[in-house]
Amino acid sequence: MEEWDEVEVPKNVKDIFIxxxxxAELMVDLAYSAVLFKEKEMAEEVLELEEYLDILNYNLAVxxxxxxxxxxxxxxxxxxxxxxxxxxxxxxxxxxxxxxxLEEKLHPLITEVILESEETIGKIVVSPESVLxxxxxxxxxxxxxxxxxxxxIRRGKRxxxxxxxxxxxxxxxxxxxxxxxxxLDYLKEIARGNIKVMPNE
Amino acid sequence: MEEWDEVEVPKNVKDIFIxxxxxAELMVDLAYSAVLFKEKEMAEEVLELEEYLDILNYNLAVxxxxxxxxxxxxxxxxxxxxxxxxxxxxxxxxxxxxxxxLEEKLHPLITEVILESEETIGKIVVSPESVLxxxxxxxxxxxxxxxxxxxxIRRGKRxxxxxxxxxxxxxxxxxxxxxxxxxLDYLKEIARGNIKVMPNE
Numbered sequence: 001m002e003e004w005d006e007v008e009v010p011k012n013v014k015d016i017f018i019x020x021x022x023x024a025e026l027m028v029d030l031a032y033s034a035v036l037f038k039e040k041e042m043a044e045e046v047l048e049l050e051e052y053l054d055i056l057n058y059n060l061a062v063x064x065x066x067x068x069x070x071x072x073x074x075x076x077x078x079x080x081x082x083x084x085x086x087x088x089x090x091x092x093x094x095x096x097x098x099x100x101x102l103e104e105k106l107h108p109l110i111t112e113v114i115l116e117s118e119e120t121i122g123k124i125v126v127s128p129e130s131v132l133x134x135x136x137x138x139x140x141x142x143x144x145x146x147x148x149x150x151x152x153i154r155r156g157k158r159x160x161x162x163x164x165x166x167x168x169x170x171x172x173x174x175x176x177x178x179x180x181x182x183x184l185d186y187l188k189e190i191a192r193g194n195i196k197v198m199p200n201e
Numbered sequence: 202m203e204e205w206d207e208v209e210v211p212k213n214v215k216d217i218f219i220x221x222x223x224x225a226e227l228m229v230d231l232a233y234s235a236v237l238f239k240e241k242e243m244a245e246e247v248l249e250l251e252e253y254l255d256i257l258n259y260n261l262a263v264x265x266x267x268x269x270x271x272x273x274x275x276x277x278x279x280x281x282x283x284x285x286x287x288x289x290x291x292x293x294x295x296x297x298x299x300x301x302x303l304e305e306k307l308h309p310l311i312t313e314v315i316l317e318s319e320e321t322i323g324k325i326v327v328s329p330e331s332v333l334x335x336x337x338x339x340x341x342x343x344x345x346x347x348x349x350x351x352x353x354i355r356r357g358k359r360x361x362x363x364x365x366x367x368x369x370x371x372x373x374x375x376x377x378x379x380x381x382x383x384x385l386d387y388l389k390e391i392a393r394g395n396i397k398v399m400p401n402e
Contacts, residue, residue: 025318094287145348
């Protein structure tokens, strides 16, 4: 993601728009994770995604404006630009959170607040005995089967941000997931190898 | 929530802060639901929550500033105010989305984008034969067991926004839930009565 000149942007308005919404939501999750675990690399990823989202937003605006042919169409297209701005505002808020991580002045209360919210973030260590090992995220469908959305994976010294459905889980991976406390605890039991059967089996 | 003078605000900084984060997240979910289903009542709820969040934010700021005793503490407390502002920015973006619903100028593309994002919103109609009927949200723990977070329930002519864990499900309730498409489809099968056993049984 270093070379923004060469970054690939989806070709049509709809796909750009979907990519914007998904990216902003990932940014919020990653920003809270970065704050919680004081992970600077993750905070930097959020700031890179913020730049990517600006590019998407610009591309969306140009294409949307081009599509307006009359007054009525122009009015409805304005709603697209407005929603894109809301998404962009959310991503900026995530960016501001990420900057706090890089500045290293976090009050301990912030950690508590993230941990005690309805939806929280957790670290899940995958034991070599776990049924998760060797399966792809698509096969596991953890969002449906455990209520946890995986937002990043730590493998040895590197990060995989926003892993896709083909990503396979390795022994000793550390999964960063978002969900309720109960959902995260449930996935932890599976990851430890204490629960041997996935609910979809 | 009409009488803001009498609104109850949690007493300490931490609880206010947690309430702010939960409220902002609910607002985003409700705002997307309002946009998707063109539900003005839901949009108005988002705007009321935006006012509530402003009150929370003010109360947090006063209490946080009072707590600072020296330079170092003041710096760390600033991070609390900064995170509160990020949360407030997110809630403002949700408010802007809600206003679009009230203005009735939504482009059809917006619906498609919400439906096709990684996390989407669905309406789930509860058949009288479903195993969901008569159980509380706590007993069901749908977030863990199906990956769907219930953000509102339509019961006859009235809305229950942000139902709590004691809320019981009635026959013919319409649940508004957030999750992946697979998760929402799974819950729909349970709600239709086609799946008779909850995964936690």
